[in-house]
Amino acid sequence: MLFRQFFDHASSTYTYLIASSRGREAVIIDPVKEQVAQYLTAIEQLGLRLVKAIDTHTHADHITGLGDLRERTGCLSIMGEYTKADCVSCRVTDGEVLDTDGIRLQALYTPGHTSESFSFVLAPDAPVAVFSGDVLMIRGTGRTDFQNGDPGKSWDSITRTLFALPDDTTLYPAHDYKGWTSSSIGEERRFNPRLAGKTREQYIEIMNNLDLPDPKMMDVAIPANLACGLDAG
Numbered sequence: 186m187l188f189r190q191f192f193d194h195a196s197s198t199y200t201y202l203i204a205s206s207r208g209r210e211a212v213i214i215d216p217v218k219e220q221v222a223q224y225l226t227a228i229e230q231l232g233l234r235l236v237k238a239i240d241t242h243t244h245a246d247h248i249t250g251l252g253d254l255r256e257r258t259g260c261l262s263i264m265g266e267y268t269k270a271d272c273v274s275c276r277v278t279d280g281e282v283l284d285t286d287g288i289r290l291q292a293l294y295t296p297g298h299t300s301e302s303f304s305f306v307l308a309p310d311a312p313v314a315v316f317s318g319d320v321l322m323i324r325g326t327g328r329t330d331f332q333n334g335d336p337g338k339s340w341d342s343i344t345r346t347l348f349a350l351p352d353d354t355t356l357y358p359a360h361d362y363k364g365w366t367s368s369s370i371g372e373e374r375r376f377n378p379r380l381a382g383k384t385r386e387q388y389i390e391i392m393n394n395l396d397l398p399d400p401k402m403m404d405v406a407i408p409a410n411l412a413c414g415l416d417a418g
């Protein structure tokens with residue numbers, strides 16, 4: 186399998202490019218508009234043909250590359266079925282499997298960070314990795330105080346859906362702010378300070394008292410992302 190992790194410094198976003206091997210069809214997860222040229226370079230140099238671009242959710246901190254990638258490559262732009270982005274070409278439902286030249290990604294509905302967040306499990310028959318967006322992060326979890334976020338739903342998505350995956354499933358979130366690049370489900374069960382040894386009530390209390398400032402780009406990014414990033418300047 187061919188796998189690349191990209192990082193956008195401005196928003197600390199991770200983007201993932203996956204294909205079965207060099208020269209094959211590829212899928213990209215959570216692309217950032219400002220990094221589209223870099224993705225296209227990698228795609229060209231590896232002889233890939235991008236056929237799917239997925240956003241795990243409507244991001245509030247950066248503008249998506251979904252629309253640009255669709256215009257440049259003709260790929261499908263994909264989000265979960267509850268997205269308010271009218272521009273996507275395809276909406277996936279809970280449990281649906283996307284097959285890209287043998288690379289299988291199963292969509293799992295994991296609300297909490299936003300009401301429309303999905304995670305994607307690589308090789309769902311014997312899970313290898315999960316792309317969790319901002320629902321479950323490395324030693325943290327995505328804030329739940331805007332975009333119809335809900336700490337109780339976040340707890341349920343993480344503990345019932347994501348923690349049901351095997352412990353050795355690699356965790357690839359959409360962001361990291363401390364330099365971690367990946368984790369595993371087992372690690373987060375044991376060491377995530379918001380979750381390990383906590384009750385649902387304690388988690389809700391923690392999330393309701395984070396007192397975080399709004400993301401700098403929130404007022405720009407959310408409306409732009411509802412148009413797949415194409416209306417942004």
Ligand code: FE2
Pocket residue numbers: 242243244245246298319327
């Ligand atoms: Fe987010």
